[in-house]
Structures are given as structure tokens and as C-alpha cells.
Amino acid sequence: MKKIAILGAGPAGIEAAAVLAANNCPVTLFEKGQQPLCNITDKAFLFPNFADADEVAAALRAKLDNPNITLRCNTEVTQLMPSFIAGFQEENLTGTPVWKVNEELYDVVLLATGYTPFDAHRKEELGYGIYAGVHTSLEMEKMIREKKIVNSVGENPKRVVFLQCVGSRDEKSGNHYCSKLCCVTAVKQAIEVKKLLPECETYVFYMDLRMWGQHFEEMYRTAQQDYGVTFVRGRISEAGGTFDDRVQIKAEDTLLGRPLKMTSDLLVLMVGMEASKGTRQLSEMCHICGEYGFAQSLDPHLNDCRTQGRGLFVAGSCKRPMTLTDAINDGRAAACEILTSL
Amino acid sequence: MKRFWNGYQKAIADDHYFYERSCIRQTFFPGSETAFLKILREELGKDILDNPHQHTCTGIGYHSDVVPFDTTMTVVARLFALMTECGYKNYVPSCVTSFGVFTEVMAKWEEHPELKEKARQYLWDACKREFEVPENVAHPSDIIYKFRHELKPKMKYQLVNRFTGQPLRVVEHIGCHYAKIFTQNGIGNAEFPYVLAGMIEAWGGEVIDYPERRHCCGFGFRQYLVQENRGYSIANTQKKFESMESYEPDFILTNCPGCNMFLDKWQYTIAEMEHKTYDKEGYGIPVLTYEELTGLLLGYDPWSLGLQLHQVQCERLMDKIGIPYNPSEKYIGISGRRHPSPEKPEYLKV
Numbered sequence: 001m002k003k004i005a006i007l008g009a010g011p012a013g014i015e016a017a018a019v020l021a022a023n024n025c026p027v028t029l030f031e032k033g034q035q036p037l038c039n040i041t042d043k044a045f046l047f048p049n050f051a052d053a054d055e056v057a058a059a060l061r062a063k064l065d066n067p068n069i070t071l072r073c074n075t076e077v078t079q080l081m082p083s084f085i086a087g088f089q090e091e092n093l094t095g096t097p098v099w100k101v102n103e104e105l106y107d108v109v110l111l112a113t114g115y116t117p118f119d120a121h122r123k124e125e126l127g128y129g130i131y132a133g134v135h136t137s138l139e140m141e142k143m144i145r146e147k148k149i150v151n152s153v154g155e156n157p158k159r160v161v162f163l164q165c166v167g168s169r170d171e172k173s174g175n176h177y178c179s180k181l182c183c184v185t186a187v188k189q190a191i192e193v194k195k196l197l198p199e200c201e202t203y204v205f206y207m208d209l210r211m212w213g214q215h216f217e218e219m220y221r222t223a224q225q226d227y228g229v230t231f232v233r234g235r236i237s238e239a240g241g242t243f244d245d246r247v248q249i250k251a252e253d254t255l256l257g258r259p260l261k262m263t264s265d266l267l268v269l270m271v272g273m274e275a276s277k278g279t280r281q282l283s284e285m286c287h288i289c290g291e292y293g294f295a296q297s298l299d300p301h302l303n304d305c306r307t308q309g310r311g312l313f314v315a316g317s318c319k320r321p322m323t324l325t326d327a328i329n330d331g332r333a334a335a336c337e338i339l340t341s342l
Numbered sequence: 343m344k345r346f347w348n349g350y351q352k353a354i355a356d357d358h359y360f361y362e363r364s365c366i367r368q369t370f371f372p373g374s375e376t377a378f379l380k381i382l383r384e385e386l387g388k389d390i391l392d393n394p395h396q397h398t399c400t401g402i403g404y405h406s407d408v409v410p411f412d413t414t415m416t417v418v419a420r421l422f423a424l425m426t427e428c429g430y431k432n433y434v435p436s437c438v439t440s441f442g443v444f445t446e447v448m449a450k451w452e453e454h455p456e457l458k459e460k461a462r463q464y465l466w467d468a469c470k471r472e473f474e475v476p477e478n479v480a481h482p483s484d485i486i487y488k489f490r491h492e493l494k495p496k497m498k499y500q501l502v503n504r505f506t507g508q509p510l511r512v513v514e515h516i517g518c519h520y521a522k523i524f525t526q527n528g529i530g531n532a533e534f535p536y537v538l539a540g541m542i543e544a545w546g547g548e549v550i551d552y553p554e555r556r557h558c559c560g561f562g563f564r565q566y567l568v569q570e571n572r573g574y575s576i577a578n579t580q581k582k583f584e585s586m587e588s589y590e591p592d593f594i595l596t597n598c599p600g601c602n603m604f605l606d607k608w609q610y611t612i613a614e615m616e617h618k619t620y621d622k623e624g625y626g627i628p629v630l631t632y633e634e635l636t637g638l639l640l641g642y643d644p645w646s647l648g649l650q651l652h653q654v655q656c657e658r659l660m661d662k663i664g665i666p667y668n669p670s671e672k673y674i675g676i677s678g679r680r681h682p683s684p685e686k687p688e689y690l691k692v
Contacts, residue, residue: 124533130551238533240553243588248553 001026002107002342005099007077007282009036011324012316013112014060015331016338021068023339029069030101032076032278036061039114042138044145046324047181047188048215053145056324077101080109080282082309099311108311108341110334111288111295113278114327115317118167118175118271126166126269127239133247133266134239137162137185140268144192149200149266152245157200157265160193161249162186163236164206168272168321175292179272180321183210186270187223194227202229203262205236205251213323234260239267272321279318286312295319305334313338350531354488355432355478359390360425364437365398367599367631373648374633375436378482381636385496386489390434393424401439401519405563415457416464418447422473423465433476434485438598441481442519445527448475479527481520483597483632487529487537490544498641501547503592504664509548510592513627514538515559515582515605517598538595538632545639554585560608561600576615579608583620583627590621593628593659595635605629606653613689624691626654638665645671655692 004020006013009031017027035041037060043053064071083098083105099109120128120136128134132152135143143149151157164186168179183206190202209231211217223229236251247267251260275283275293283295288307290296295314298306305313315334316327359382363375382388400417403409425433435441451458458475465471486493501510516535521528530536533556539549560579565571582605596602606629613619619626629652630638637647644665649656650672660667673681686692 124531130534238556240555241551242553 003105004028004108004110004338005030005101005104005106006110006112007080007101008112008114008278008316008318009033009064009071009073010039010112010114010316010327011037011060012114012318012322012327012331012334013110014063015328016110016112016315016335017069018063018066019332019335020338021066023335024068025339025342026068027070028106029064029071030075030077031071031073034073036064036071036073040324042145043141045188045192047184048213048219050188060328075102077278077282079103080111080285082286108313108338110313110315110338111279111282111307111318112315112331112334113282113295113318114276115273115279115321116276118173118179118274120166120269120271122173123166123170123269125238126163126236126267127241127247128269131239131241131247131267132245133241133264135266135268136166137182137189137268137270140189140193140266144189144196147196149193149196151265155265156197159201159203159262159264160190160266160268161236161247161262161264162190162202162204162268162270163249164204164209164270165235166269166271167274169207170272175272175274177292177321178210180210180212181323182270182272184213184216184219186268187211187216187219187229189268190229191219191223191227194229202227203264204229204231205234206231207233207235213325232260236267273317275318283314283318288312288314290319305330305337311341350525350528350536352480352484352527352529353478354480354484357388357432358430359388359432359434359480359485360428360430360476361390361392361482362396362399362421362433362435362440363392364435364440364599365402366603367436370599370603370651371631371634371648372651373637373646374631377633377637377642377647378436378486380642381493381633381640382485385493385640391428391430393428395424396421399435399437399440399443401437401443402563402567404443405439406567412460412464414443415447415450415461416468418444419461419465419473420469420471422476423471425476426472426474431474431477433479434482435479436482438481438517439519439600441479441527442517442523444476444479445524448479449524451475481537481597483520483537483541484529486632486636487540490541493636493640494544497545497639499639499663499665501542501545501639501663503662505662509546510662511550511590512542512547513550513552513555513586513589513591513594514542515555515594515596515598515601517596517601518558520597538597541632541635542595545635550586550589550591552586552589554582557582557585559596559598559601560604561598566600566604575604576608576611579604580612580616583609583612586627587620591627592662593630593656595630595632597632602629602631610653610687610690613687617689619690624689625658626690628652628654628656628659630656638663641665643667645674646676654690 004027040057238250280293283289400409400414521532560575565575609626
């Protein structure tokens with residue numbers, strides 16, 4: 001029986017483990033955190049259908065209830081390399097190297113180490129960590145989860161501004177790519193804010209809105225028509241604190257061609273996705289590190305779950321920014337590839 | 343902000359500086375550069391050369407598009423040649439725009455070595471001089487910042503209001519060409535520079551952060567040099583004052599000749615135009631250079647620092663700190679001759 005290790009108990013890792021386990025393949029699922037699915041359990045509702053994030057997480061977690069799956073939380077993988085590099089002689093009959101995962105040997109490894117949110121401190125001009133009214137989209141999600149959206153003095157905000165593309169499509173931070181899900185997340189969060197605080201003005205500053213997924217465009221229209229969310233095409237160049245602990249922003253409305261200054265109770269920075277530390281380190285270790293630290297598959301069209309390392313597979317947002325739906329599907333696809341290779 | 347400040351530190355030479363004066367500061371704030379030389383030589387025991395053969399860096403002309411880059415490079419090369427001939431390697435330009443010009447030229451030379459060779463040839467053709475690129479270029483405010491803790495024990499006064507015991511509230515304003523061209527060349531960074539804030543904090547004051555802190559002082563060369571554009575200049579300055587007014591700053595500290603001048607002198611103009619001043623009692627907000635501030639706290643005579651040449655008068659600030667001064671000596675020049683007192687403005691109290 002081949003030994004299979006899956007690194008990362010996010011949606012892609014769990015889905016792959018479930019498929020493999022259902023096909024009588026024992027898998028060991030490594031998770032560095034205390035619990036699996038930490039990038040879902042910090043959300044309130046999921047686009048585009050406002051599904052309860054806890055329910056989705058619970059459904060995914062239920063898939064782990066299989067005797068073929070061994071979940072090891074609080075276990076960070078710091079070593080991943082083929083055995084012949086690691087100094088071992090073992091190699092199976094097909095010539096596939098045995099992979100050294102920490103101190104153990106596995107025949108097959110699936111890298112599903114995911115992403116990490118962009119650190120908004122790096123966009124210094126936006127004042128995150130300096131002005132109390134500046135938050136990330138993750139912090140806004142937490143407020144929505146707790147149904148308690150408050151400004152820096154603990155009152156309900158009268159105005160909330162969302163800013164797209166923080167750490168994505170941005171030369172200054174070095175991330176030229178689109179993180180793909182911030183656009184729709186801002187639309188979703190703006191709607192949530194209006195649901196909780198109907199009197200609150202909400203603005204979304206964007207470069208261009210990429211409503212590429214099913215129902216995304218409808219959500220965007222709903223946000224404008226039914227919830228009165230205002231969309232402004234322009235990037236915010238600077239945020240500063242005001243005398244009453246609000247946030248003053250400067251931007252250009254590029255449709256009107258005019259500079260704009262606005263004071264808001266909250267400025268929400270829609271932070272993009274970056275390769276997680278684990279993704280960077282492990283993909284570098286086994287020489288599959290691609291652009292921006294994401295893991296590189298063999299071919300984006302025909303072999304998107306295989307890598308140049310035999311027996312080494314990749315799935316989910318360790319490859320590129322992905323939505324939850326895409327990550328689950330990708331985990332399933334990787335499991336199929338692994339089953340084919342066994 | 344400290345999180346950012348710690349991430350942006352730079353090398354500043356310890357000693358043996360070649361000083362280059364500003365082309366405009368000696369007119370606007372004539373005591374500042376002399377005070378800087380005195381502080382370095384007498385308080386810190388440093389070697390700093392004030393070469394009489396120096397000249398403009400072309401900064402204002404360059405940024406106004408009347409001096410081409412090749413000319414600027416050649417002029418910069420001549421200044422570096424003076425430094426090289428005197429045996430120095432650490433260049434210290436007094437003006438923030440000069441600092442920006444030097445760092446820009448050096449960055450261009452770094453990325454395009456052929457431009458450096460071109461500058462060498464131009465300089466040789468023009469005056470048969472040769473130069474070495476400085477090992478370290480630091481603005482004088484960097485140097486005061488570097489030695490702020492060494493200077494503190496020598497200071498007679500702190501940035502504390504002696505009537506209330508509270509720290510003085512200080513607006514700091516950094517010249518654009520200090521860190522906005524190359525972020526890595528500034529202490530702190532372009533968004534939250536620490537070079538002046540570090541001095542204020544070290545000497546007992548409190549830094550005010552206000553919404554338009556990063557806004558232009560109003561000097562912007564094309565705004566000011568083209569007479570028809572001066573409305574933009576004063577509008578920018580006014581925007582800053584409107585924004586800082588509610589924080590009731592005790593004074594403004596700057597590190598750029600243009601910022602010094604415009605934040606100071608436009609207060610008079612705004613008062614004449616709008617009958618508006620930005621302190622409660624109508625005296626305006628004093629604007630100091632970092633050399634003037636350092637000199638004042640070290641106990642230098644305020645009139646030898648040139649404070650009488652400010653538009654907004656500094657006596658009330660000195661009263662708050664507890665710095666003694668002799669009003670009758672205010673307009674006595676260094677030659678001992680008494681100059682006439684200036685006419686008093688109608689709206690801005692002096």
C-alpha cells in the first residue's frame with residue numbers, strides 16, 4: 001500500500017483526502033494549525049449565495065471522518081524533498097522517489113499549503129496599523145460574523161469605504177497578479193454592512209470590477225440597486241487620521257476625472273492572496289517554486305495537478321489565488337491524478 | 343508608526359563631512375547653516391568642511407525644466423570634484439532638493455554607468471576636474487537625527503511647556519525630495535518619515551499627526567515660480583493649516599528651505615487675504631528649521647540664529663519653553679549696527 005501525505009488541511013487538502021480515502025487509500029493529512037480550514041472558519045458568509053461559512057466548513061470537516069484519514073494538526077512540515085536528495089537509498093520499483101516529509105517517508109505527496117492574506121502594513125500610505133479606523137477585509141469579516149460593526153470609538157459607522165486591490169495588481173508591493181476574489185468579496189461585505197446597518201453609506205473604490213464567476217455580476221447589480229452601495233472607479237492614494245479618529249482618504253474618481261477627498265468611519269482594505277510561508281518554503285525545497293512564490297504545476301491546461309517532481313502533486317491556492325469552489329474542485333482533481341498514478 | 347520607522351534605516355557617516363550650502367536658505371533663514379556647522383564642530387566635535395568654492399546644485403532649475411539633466415549631472419560632478427580634491431568622501435547637502443538631486447544623479451549613474459562617464463567627460467572638458475562618487479550622502483537633518491541622543495544632555499531646554507508641564511505639540515513637515523524620490527534614502531519612509539519626529543520625541547515633544555500631514559507645503563516649484571500659478575501654492579499651504587489648526591500645534595518643524603519659507607511666509611499672506619490666522623490668539627504658528635530648534639535648545643542666542651527674520655515671530659514659543667531673549671537686541675546685526683524694525687502686519691500679530 002502506497003503511503004500518501006497531504007500537506008495542508010484546507011478545502012483542497014480535505015477534499016483530496018476524502019476522495020482518496022473513499023478509494024481505500026490511507027492518507028496522512030498534515031496541518032500546521034490547531035484546526036483544519038482556518039481560512040474558512042474566519043469568514044461569516046460565502047459568496048455568491050451567502051452560504052453560512054460555518055456550515056460549509058462543517059460539511060468539509062465531516063469528510064475527515066474516515067478511518068483511512070489520519071489528521072495531524074499542530075504539525076508543520078518543514079522538510080520536503082525526494083529521498084535521493086535527502087540521502088536515502090529507497091526508491092520504489094517504478095523509479096518514483098520516496099519523499100521525505102519531516103522525518104517520515106511517503107510515496108506520494110500532495111502540496112496543498114494554500115495562501116496567506118497580504119500583509120496590509122506593506123501599503124504604508126493606507127495607514128493600516130496606524131489609524132484605528134483602517135481594517136482589512138478579514139477584520140471586517142470578523143465584525144460581520146459577530147454582527148458588530150463598529151468604528152474606532154465603538155459606535156455604528158455612518159460611512160464605510162472599501163478599497164479593492166490592496167496587494168494585488170500592484171507594482172509597489174510586487175504583486176502584479178489579480179487575487180481574483182477580492183472584487184466579489186467587497187461586494188458581498190458591502191451588502192452585509194447594509195443588511196446590518198441600513199443607514200450606513202457604503203462606497204467601494206475599484207480599478208475595474210472583475211465579476212467573472214456565476215452570479216457575481218448579479219450580486220454586483222443587487223448591491224447597487226437594492227442596497228444602494230456606491231461604486232467609485234479610482235484608487236485611494238492616501239489615508240490619514242482625523243481629529244475625531246475617523247479616516248480621511250484621498251483618491252481620484254477616474255470616471256469624473258477629478259480628485260476626491262472623503263472622510264469615513266471605516267476604511268476596509270480588500271487584501272489579496274499571497275503564497276503562504278509553507279507554500280514558499282516547501283515548493284522551493286522541491287524545486288517547483290513558480291512566480292510570486294506560488295507552487296508551479298507541470299502545465300496549467302493539461303497537467304495542473306502534477307509537478308516536475310514524480311509523485312509530487314499540487315492542489316488549491318498554493319498554485320495561484322483561487323476561490324473556495326475552485327480549491328475544492330482542484331483538490332478533487334488532484335486526488336484523481338494521484339489515483340491514476342498509483 | 344514605529345513599525346514602519348524601524349524598517350527604514352540608512353547608513354549615515356560618523357564624521358568627516360563635506361558640507362554644501364543651499365542657494366536660498368541663507369537668505370530666508372540665515373542662521374541655520376552656521377548653527378549646523380557650530381553644532382557639529384563645537385557640540386559634537388566633528389570635522390565638517392565648508393568649502394568656499396561651492397555653487398548651486400541646479401535643483402530649482404532642474405525641477406522647473408529649465409536646466410537639462412546633462413547640465414545638472416555636470417554641476418553635480420563639479421561639486422563632487424570639490425569634495426574629492428579636499429579629500430572627503432561623505433557629502434552633506436544642506437538643502438533637501440539638493441539631496442534629492444544628488445541621490446537621483448547617483449542612482450542614474452548606478453543604473454546607467456555610461457551617464458557617469460559622460461559626466462566625467464563633460465566635467466573634464468569644462469574645467470579639467472575629476473571626481474569620485476561620495477561613499478555616503480546624508481542630509482544634515484539625518485546627522486542631527488543620528489546624534490539626537492548625544493545632543494540631548496548638552497541641551498539647556500526641552501520641548502516642554504513650562505507653564506503646563508506638558509510636551510509641546512509639534513507638526514513636522516518633511517521636504518518632498520527627502521524620501522519621496524527614493525524611499526530608502528530617508529529615515530522612516532516617504533509616508534511616515536521619522537527624521538524630524540525622532541528629534542521631537544527625543545527632546546521631549548509630541549508629534550502631531552493630522553489629516554493633511556503628507557500634503558505639499560505649497561512650494562511646488564512650478565506652482566510658485568510661475569506667477570500665475572501662485573494661487574495653487576497658497577491654496578496648498580492653506581489646506582495644511584486648516585487641517586492642523588484644530589490640533590493647536592505649538593510650532594512647525596521642517597527640514598526643507600521651501601517648506602520653511604512657505605509655511606512661515608504664507609501665514610502672513612493668508613492673514614492679509616482671508617483675515618485668518620491659525621492660532622487662537624492671532625499670532626500664527628512659528629516655523630523652525632531643525633538647526634534653529636537644536637540651537638535654541640542648546641541655548642544659542644535666538645537672534646544669532648536669525649529668528650527675527652521669521653514672518654511668524656517666535657517669542658511666545660520661547661516663552662513657553664523658557665528660553666531667555668533680549669528684545670532690545672532683536673534687530674542688532676552681527677556688525678553691531680541696529681537695523682530698523684520691520685513694519686507690522688495688519689492682521690497677523692507680531
